[in-house]
Amino acid sequence: MLKKSKNIMKTITNTNDLRKLSEKSKEENKKYDKIVTLCAGTGCCASGCLPVITSLREELERKNLTQNVKIRTTGCHGFCEQGPLMVIEPGNIFYCHVKPEDVSRIVSQTLEQDKVVEDLLYMDSISNKKIPYEADIPFYKLQDRIVLIQNKLVDPCNINDYIANAGYSALTKALTTMNPGEIIEEIKKSGLRGRGGGGFPTGKKWEFCRKAKGNPKYVICNADEGDPGAYMDRSILEGNPHAVIEGMLIGAFAIEAEHGYIYVRNEYPLAVNHAKIAIQQAEELGLLGKNILGSKLSFDIKIARGGGAFVCGESSALMVSLEGKVGEPRPKDIHTTEKGFMDLPTNLNNVETWANIPFIINKGASWFASKGTAKSKGTKIFALTGQIKNTGLVEVPMGISLRKIIYDIGGGASNGKKIKAVQTGGPSGGCLPEKLFDLPVDFEALAEAGSMVGSGGMVVMDESTCMVDVARYFLEFLIDESCGKCVPCRVGLSRMLEIINDITEGRGTEEKLNLLEETAQTVSIASLCALGKTAPNPVLSTIKYFRSEYEAHIEEKRCPAGVCRELIHYSINKDKCKSCGACLKACPHNAISVKEKVYIINDEACQKCGICKESCKFNAIDIK
Amino acid sequence: MSEYVTLTINGAKVKAPRGSSVLDAALDYGICIPHLCHMRDLTPIGACRLCIVEVVTNGKSKVTASCTLDVQEGMVILAHTEKILKARKNIAEMLVAQAPNSRAIQDIALKCGVKQVRYPFRNDNCVLCGRCVRACTEIWQSKSLGFVGRGKERHVALPFDKRPEFCKRCNACIDLCPMTITPCPGPMKKGEEALCGLCESQLSMAQDMQDSCVDCRLGEGFDCVRKKP
Numbered sequence: 001m002l003k004k005s006k007n008i009m010k011t012i013t014n015t016n017d018l019r020k021l022s023e024k025s026k027e028e029n030k031k032y033d034k035i036v037t038l039c040a041g042t043g044c045c046a047s048g049c050l051p052v053i054t055s056l057r058e059e060l061e062r063k064n065l066t067q068n069v070k071i072r073t074t075g076c077h078g079f080c081e082q083g084p085l086m087v088i089e090p091g092n093i094f095y096c097h098v099k100p101e102d103v104s105r106i107v108s109q110t111l112e113q114d115k116v117v118e119d120l121l122y123m124d125s126i127s128n129k130k131i132p133y134e135a136d137i138p139f140y141k142l143q144d145r146i147v148l149i150q151n152k153l154v155d156p157c158n159i160n161d162y163i164a165n166a167g168y169s170a171l172t173k174a175l176t177t178m179n180p181g182e183i184i185e186e187i188k189k190s191g192l193r194g195r196g197g198g199g200f201p202t203g204k205k206w207e208f209c210r211k212a213k214g215n216p217k218y219v220i221c222n223a224d225e226g227d228p229g230a231y232m233d234r235s236i237l238e239g240n241p242h243a244v245i246e247g248m249l250i251g252a253f254a255i256e257a258e259h260g261y262i263y264v265r266n267e268y269p270l271a272v273n274h275a276k277i278a279i280q281q282a283e284e285l286g287l288l289g290k291n292i293l294g295s296k297l298s299f300d301i302k303i304a305r306g307g308g309a310f311v312c313g314e315s316s317a318l319m320v321s322l323e324g325k326v327g328e329p330r331p332k333d334i335h336t337t338e339k340g341f342m343d344l345p346t347n348l349n350n351v352e353t354w355a356n357i358p359f360i361i362n363k364g365a366s367w368f369a370s371k372g373t374a375k376s377k378g379t380k381i382f383a384l385t386g387q388i389k390n391t392g393l394v395e396v397p398m399g400i401s402l403r404k405i406i407y408d409i410g411g412g413a414s415n416g417k418k419i420k421a422v423q424t425g426g427p428s429g430g431c432l433p434e435k436l437f438d439l440p441v442d443f444e445a446l447a448e449a450g451s452m453v454g455s456g457g458m459v460v461m462d463e464s465t466c467m468v469d470v471a472r473y474f475l476e477f478l479i480d481e482s483c484g485k486c487v488p489c490r491v492g493l494s495r496m497l498e499i500i501n502d503i504t505e506g507r508g509t510e511e512k513l514n515l516l517e518e519t520a521q522t523v524s525i526a527s528l529c530a531l532g533k534t535a536p537n538p539v540l541s542t543i544k545y546f547r548s549e550y551e552a553h554i555e556e557k558r559c560p561a562g563v564c565r566e567l568i569h570y571s572i573n574k575d576k577c578k579s580c581g582a583c584l585k586a587c588p589h590n591a592i593s594v595k596e597k598v599y600i601i602n603d604e605a606c607q608k609c610g611i612c613k614e615s616c617k618f619n620a621i622d623i624k
Numbered sequence: 625m626s627e628y629v630t631l632t633i634n635g636a637k638v639k640a641p642r643g644s645s646v647l648d649a650a651l652d653y654g655i656c657i658p659h660l661c662h663m664r665d666l667t668p669i670g671a672c673r674l675c676i677v678e679v680v681t682n683g684k685s686k687v688t689a690s691c692t693l694d695v696q697e698g699m700v701i702l703a704h705t706e707k708i709l710k711a712r713k714n715i716a717e718m719l720v721a722q723a724p725n726s727r728a729i730q731d732i733a734l735k736c737g738v739k740q741v742r743y744p745f746r747n748d749n750c751v752l753c754g755r756c757v758r759a760c761t762e763i764w765q766s767k768s769l770g771f772v773g774r775g776k777e778r779h780v781a782l783p784f785d786k787r788p789e790f791c792k793r794c795n796a797c798i799d800l801c802p803m804t805i806t807p808c809p810g811p812m813k814k815g816e817e818a819l820c821g822l823c824e825s826q827l828s829m830a831q832d833m834q835d836s837c838v839d840c841r842l843g844e845g846f847d848c849v850r851k852k853p
Binding site for chain 1: 669670671672673674676687688689692693694707710711712714715718719721722742743744751752771773774775776777778
């Protein structure tokens with residue numbers, strides 16, 4: 001949804017003015033009897049929230065309720081599976097799958113008479129009961145939402161909304177009561193670690209950058225999120241861009257940086273637009289620019305749009321790309337905090353990391369450190385996708401078990417099948433088997449198991465997935481996205497794909513599997529950047545945990561999950577077949593013949609397209 | 625601040641000018657770290673990864689390329705640990721499978737102990753070491769060559785695939801290219817590729833003296849020790 005910035009505001013030059021504005025905005029919200037919060041994140045936009053918003057606006061005008069009811073269009077709430085989402089306050093009433101034709105009922109019943117519209121409520125599949133309140137829904141209830149909850153409370157295109165929700169109060173606190181050293185100490189004490197995948201301690205990074213020689217210094221927000229199925233950063237930047245800006249301002253003050261960049265994927269038009277509006281509004285209000293809130297801090301932020309290269313999410317490649325050159329990583333023996341963008345000290349953090357900063361400053365390091373495990377503190381947002389019931393964004397404290405995320409919050413498998421594995425950490429994360437689901441989700445535990453927290457992707461796979469095929473899929477993705485600079489990543493990955501293709505097509509041997517493992521290890525040791533170093537993870541982890549599947553492909557020339565085309569055979573189960581002839585008609589390759597009402601699939605002509613299986617109503621077609 | 629720093633490479637105390645790379649320091653002391661893309665006087669890019677070493681700090685070791693690693697006082701470098709040798713051998717194997725028609729790469733494979741190539745040969749003309757690109761850009765300030773494309777599409781090309789007017793015809797690109805000198809028995813046709821492995825003297829040297837670099841000009845002069853043409 002695209003919006004223009006609202007009317008020009010009065011500049012704020014001191015903290016008193018900011019407090020007054022916050023109180024004024026709060027008062028304004030109190031004028032309304034009801035606030036209807038509608039999710040207008042990319043997910044809900046795709047499932048059709050825009051027509052709902054339009055018809056709600058029209059309906060309110062028609063009934064003359066615009067003075068009493070406020071519509072707040074916000075960023076992503078996280079429960080994307082159920083979109084478009086609507087929450088009505090006060091009352092915390094939660095409607096899902098809202099359509100434009102439902103709007104008149106919502107207005108006449110809920111808004112006018114405080115009655116709940118039953119059929120729009122969320123149906124809990126475990127208890128089989130309708131749940132009227134958002135806070136009671138297991139998906140939300142079991143989470144610990146610190147950053148994500150803000151998405152629901154603020155209109156990303158209205159800075160006053162953010163300020164009314166204690167926005168920029170952390171900046172005020174930092175500027176008036178703390179010095180840069182104290183801020184860095186606080187961040188260090190909180191134990192916050194980079195949320196983009198590296199897991200580097202944020203406070204330490206800031207300290208390095210602060211101590212580095214060179215002027216001016218830069219602060220960069222990495223919003224070049226490219227993992228398939230992951231969209232945490234997009235949702236934060238779309239839904240709450242000011243939190244990121246506030247975090248960057250505090251960082252800039254601590255590091256004494258003068259300029260900032262938000263490097264965001266151009267494939268995220270809504271995030272780009274909202275960030276632009278937010279920066280413009282912050283500038284108009286004087287929260288970006290010279291002598292912010294009357295302090296010494298002068299800071300500006302520019303937006304740089306990425307060209308779609310996955311590797312540009314790597315910090316050194318991102319900075320090279322920002323300079324206008326080809327985005328290729330460089331060796332990081334000298335840290336980017338010393339020589340980064342334009343060879344000047346640069347502090348780069350991920351969107352989620354920046355968004356956590358205001359909370360740490362406001363609530364204190366010990367509050368933040370009380371969540372999570374010994375070495376991984378705070379909460380982390382994960383994008384739960386794949387063959388699971390409740391896809392969406394979940395924010396959980398570090399150290400929660402995978403089982404809790406997948407079964408309790410995620411609701412288990414979507415189609416009644418058994419869950420087999422979960423792939424964490426994006427394309428270069430590893431696949432963890434069901435037996436390891438009790439592992440705590442923290443940086444060390446996942447790395448030890450051969451996967452990683454990464455940026456927070458979580459793809460759940462059920463038993464119909466072939467793990468060799470999964471490894472092949474991710475390898476293909478990474479080969480496409482490798483920059484091609486260093487030999488292990490460019491040549492090594494293509495050799496690995498060559499071997500995996502041999503295995504899935506029935507030419508695998510034991511030696512080839514060993515060579516695959518050796519090549520994978522070489523790539524992970526010797527590659528130049530983190531993309532190459534982590535690229536073999538899907539292969540190594542599937543070999544480690546699902547070796548029997550590889551062996552079935554190699555020794556028995558059989559794909560246990562029935563996925564790898566060259567290794568599967570379709571046949572008709574005579575006992576189940578009712579001789580209806582549907583498969584015969586459906587087969588595009590004329591591979592099915594009939595003799596005296598007995599249907600047979602000719603293996604040579606069969607192209608394994610699976611159309612016959614789809615057409616059979618009696619489930620009489622077997623795959624072996 | 626002194627002009628020189630002292631570090632240890634494979635246990636040997638090495639003195640090197642501040643700002644030089646670990647690889648150069650090692651080579652100056654006759655410690656052989658095989659390398660391909662590195663050339664003195666050109667900016668290191670760390671592309672071939674043959675020169676990987678382990679850097680030990682506080683008991684933890686980290687693998688990185690020695691050509692892009694600057695020497696530092698008290699640095700501890702291990703260039704020939706088992707882990708490094710295995711990975712380096714594997715990289716050399718990949719390189720020779722990719723481009724068997726290069727004497728330099730055949731030599732490197734030999735030096736790294738490759739005795740058998742397990743990957744199907746590909747017979748490429750270029751291994752993207754970037755020597756030509758950097759020489760053209762940095763030494764001759766000509767910028768007639770550059771990398772084009774990403775990942776598997778990456779290749780070296782002239783601007784718009786035409787020799788530009790500003791090309792000085794210096795032939796540095798050809799002189800520095802590891803692909804221009806074929807293995808001693810002559811160019812290998814597609815389907816006939818093999819690991820050369822003819823240099824027995826080098827073979828024994830590779831096995832017996834991992835550290836030794838005396839008279840070994842791998843990746844620098846592209847010479848076969850036994851069969852000089």
